[in-house]
Amino acid sequence: MNAAPAASPFVFDVTQATFEAEVLQASLQQPVLVDFWATWCGPCKTLGPLLEKLVAEYDGAVRLAKVDCDKEQMLAGMFGIRSIPTVMLVRDGQIVDGFQGALPESALREFLSRHVQPGAAPAEEALAEEAEDYLAETPEETIARLQQAIAGQPDKPELKLDLALAFMRAGNAAAAEAELDALPANLATDDRARRLRGQLDFARALEGAPPMAELEHRLARNPDDHAARDLLGVRLLVEGETAAGLEQFLDILRAQRDWNDGQAKKRLIAAFNVLDDAELVGTYRRKMASLLF
Structure with a gap:
């Protein structure tokens, strides 16, 4: 019976007083199904257990809020409920889909699958643990x-x-x-x-390029060895020392901006297109511009 208290942590009764917090605000974190029902409604008694079953299978990816229309007539009126059962899906504080009547289980599954992935609840601890596993x-x-x-x-x-x-x-x-x-x-x-x-x-x-130690040794002997500095810059970029790599190309620009048909500028532009650190890219774009213009 829909009137019985829900045992599942993902199914709960909602009133006009709690609707804002428990449905609209909560839907900013995960979708919420809202089931408008009544104790005298035969189709509601069929639909309610099916909804609870599917929500349980989704394991928190979606929650089910139940509105007893006899007790919450003003809330039902606010949503223009004219027949029951009526089910609405709320996400990001907005109604995004819904249906009326007691749909069969297959249709309910199809309805949910359009909006929610099983097990996709924003369980922050589980997500953090998974991220830590991947980082390790x-x-x-x-x-x-x-x-x-x-x-x-x-x-x-x-x-x-x-x-x-x-x-x-x-x-x-x-x-x-x-x-x-x-x-x-x-x-x-x-x-x-x-x-x-x-x-x-x-x-x-870097195919066939000398190792970093040899490149650094060449530059120690001759700071104007632009070929060595260019390859050192590339190697630093590839190995994750981004700023140090970009500095090598800037050093070439400072010393000889047209070296090897402007290769240092080409390297910098290529690096800007590869990097996803917008702040770092902006900083080095300005440094390059100050040398070129």
Whole structure:
């Protein structure tokens, strides 16, 4: 019976006094189904248990607020309820969908699937733990996890982009490029794919290049060895020492702005297109402009 207190933590009764906080405000964090029902309504007695069952399966990704229209006539009137059961889905403080009548379970599942992913509740602790697990992964573990996920969900190409990025972080530029080339057109132009393509260009520039220690030794002997400084800048970028890498290209601009057909400027522009640190990019754009204009 709908009148019985709900045992599930995801199902609760709501009144006009609690609607603002428990439905509208709460929907900013996760979707809320609102079930307008009454004790005398036969279809309500069929629909209510089905809704509670499905909400339980979604494990907190969506909550169910129940409004007894006999007790909350003003609240029902505010929403123009003329027949029951009526169900509305509230997200971000707005009604985004709804239906009237007791739908069969298959139709209810289809309705929910349009708006909510099972288990997608904003459980902050669980998300934090998952993020910590991913941060603790080695590059090889990340690659293995993504390959396993792709095997189980081959219709999710975004996982392949994640795998390409993981290969790049592991230093396997050839594998990263192979995954990148195989992406569908809609993902090939994704910002992450574009940045990865730029990173691959930098990685190719290091093919056959001396190790960092040798480049630093060459510069210690001859600070005007622009070729060594250029490769050092690229190596620093690839290895994550972004600001230090950009400084190498600026040093070349200061000493000889037209060296190798303006390669230092080209390197800086390419780096700006790869980096996702807007503040850092803005700082070095201004530094480059001050040297060029």
